[in-house]
Amino acid sequence: MDNLNEALLEAWLRVSTSINNSRLVSELSFNESIICNLLYKNMLEHPKQQITATDLCAETRMQKSLMNRTLNQLESKGMITRERSQEDKRCIHIYLNMEQIKNYELQHEKILVLINAIIGELGVDKTRTAIATLNDIAQAANKLFN
Helix, strand or coil, rough: CCCCHHHHHHHHHHHHHHHCCCCCCCCCCCHHHHHHHHHHHHHHHHCCEEEEHHHHHHHCCCHHHHHHHHHHHHHCCEEEEEEECCCCCCCCEECCHHHHHHHHHHHHHHHHHHHHHHHHHHCHHHHHHHHHHHHHHHHHHHHHHH
């Protein structure tokens, strides 16, 4: 385990800065992109499930103040709408703005083109190994930090 911790940290930072510095989605910040992706994925996979800022905070590990700031930015760009629950007035549901879905899908496609280029560089087997390893790292981190 000689310097394994330093090597993992360095690799993690290289991946993080490579992704963040490439500005995969030019119209959105990194945090805005993550939130839009979660809302989009939820819309496709669980259309009846409603999402709140608290749900997004739990999923992203963002602090509530950062989440609110990011949601305000997305709302000012017309990317999301917020609706107060009819059942519980304390609850505010967040949705991707249907008029902006096409814009998000275009950005998502741009990201997939870049991801496909990475897969082309790595090859399918290394990509599958990387996916498994990244999922294992995320699971270990969640277990340790929750």
